[in-house]
Amino acid sequence: MLGHLQVMAKKPVRRSELKKTEVSTKKPAKKTVKKAPATPARFTKKTIEFLREAGEATSPDWLDRHKKEHQEFLIQPLQALAFHIIEKLGGTPEGRGYKFPRRGFGRLRRPSHKVGRGDPAYRDFVHLQASRPSKSIFDENPNLYFFLSPDSIFSGAGMYEPSSRQVKKVRAWLADDPSEMFDLFKSKAFKREFPNGLEMDKVLKTFPRFYPQDHKRIQLLRLQAFYVKREFSKKEFYSAEFADMLVENWRQALKLNELLYDVWNAREEGFIAPEAALEEEPDEDSGSNADLWDDRL
Numbered sequence: 642m643l644g645h646l647q648v649m650a651k652k653p654v655r656r657s658e659l660k661k662t663e664v665s666t667k668k669p670a671k672k673t674v675k676k677a678p679a680t681p682a683r684f685t686k687k688t689i690e691f692l693r694e695a696g697e698a699t700s701p702d703w704l705d706r707h708k709k710e711h712q713e714f715l716i717q718p719l720q721a722l723a724f725h726i727i728e729k730l731g732g733t734p735e736g737r738g739y740k741f742p743r744r745g746f747g748r749l750r751r752p753s754h755k756v757g758r759g760d761p762a763y764r765d766f767v768h769l770q771a772s773r774p775s776k777s778i779f780d781e782n783p784n785l786y787f788f789l790s791p792d793s794i795f796s797g798a799g800m801y802e803p804s805s806r807q808v809k810k811v812r813a814w815l816a817d818d819p820s821e822m823f824d825l826f827k828s829k830a831f832k833r834e835f836p837n838g839l840e841m842d843k844v845l846k847t848f849p850r851f852y853p854q855d856h857k858r859i860q861l862l863r864l865q866a867f868y869v870k871r872e873f874s875k876k877e878f879y880s881a882e883f884a885d886m887l888v889e890n891w892r893q894a895l896k897l898n899e900l901l902y903d904v905w906n907a908r909e910e911g912f913i914a915p916e917a918a919l920e921e922e923p924d925e926d927s928g929s930n931a932d933l934w935d936d937r938l
Contacts, residue, residue: 682717696765716747735895766790783898798894799868835869
């Protein structure tokens, strides 16, 4: 019996068993945590090229075959831009109550009922939009807007498609005392972003009813939309500072939106529109808020 035990003790240890023993004595490896990239994804020339190709694609499965490019050139930089805006404006007094975009970035596929035989199956543009939620389906609150296409890159803010009720109330305010708006337009920070003030491209063909044609602000009273707009160059768009540029642009735009929001939501304790303006019938060619900033949406 003793001899048998001595033989077992001298039995050579297998290499595999020795390896297992050595491994078991080592400390467990630390889990590696992926760090966020030092710089967020940026727009490049490939972003514009991808949008142009998307707008020319007629095959329904084109996007499925270009998922990697879609993610890298469009979705990732759009997402980085949106989150940067939320970080800089979401918690500020100016941005209170605004619903900033958090998902659904870079959607290009057109609805099937809008695609005819041989027509492009995808849009060649994307946009970001933010506003305070409205309690009415007919009246929208002033919003912030960013539009991107191969031929145009711009931001906008205000009321682009106000309802007839909103037009009446803002028009009455413009006729009465829009001094706060004029003071805002004179400020250096706002003028740097929107040097033209209110855009004058959506106006009545004639003159608004119940207002004299020689009113000192008759051109403003002819407006059917109350918004500002700024175009960005491709050089600005490709730069590393573009996200900060758009944040500052929207920061100034929020000041105009706040004025328009207060006018639209004014009650008896605040501004009261003239009775004649409130009784005004809908203007000819008055816009509907069913459309967004770009009719192609």
